[in-house]
Amino acid sequence: MNAVQYFFAGMQAISFCVFGLLIFKYWRACREREELFRVLRDARGAHPRRMRLLLICAYAITTIIIFVVSSPMLFL
């Protein structure tokens, strides 16, 4: 592997970690908020699960697109 390939592999690995950390924290924040509104006995503020999943899917798909587009550089 040359320097460019190491750079691409490293960036993709870092990116994957950032993605995982952000999703983890976001999911936890939503769960906390759900808990709060359950205590208030009011469902108005509960984040809709569908919206949450939609955001996560959009994030995952765009990350995968960037990975796929950049992967040819790994095999130069």
Add this chain to the structure above:
Amino acid sequence: MDTLAALPWKKKDPVLRMEEGEQLLLETRHHWMKYVFPTGIYVLLVSIGICALVFAGVSQGAFPGVPMVSMAALAASLIVHHWFFHFILSENATDVIITSKRIVLLSHRLWFEETCDELVLERIRIVEVHRRGFLRNVFNYGDLSCLFDVNAGKTFYFIPNPKKWAGAIERIIHRR
């Protein structure tokens, strides 16, 4: 306007604890118009980055500067990509709540900040709604200022249907 030093605006630990007899009246997140400009920037920059990466992949190192361009394009695309989704996810985890006793701003900046700020309703003297501009009137969003004094208070930005919020706060103020 945002004089946070003003006494009724308290910064607390990020967990909201409701008091006895306190009722939830309204709850919202910021209006979606807040995301339009960052989304435009994101689409523009990531498109440029992806085009540069595709060009680098297609040319397969035929030009001497291609690896450097592709490295810069990948780094820029990923930074913009994660910045954008960090912003969107953080905003989606942020709430503005009005109860019978206070206004609470539960804000998140994932992994950086998590705050629960509250404004005691009994100290509010004036409520102002600012909804200037074509887009604000068409999409019905604006800024809501809660003033304790002539120039001390807190402004909440990008509040959907701010007149409804102002009405709810005024009803509580006048009930006292």
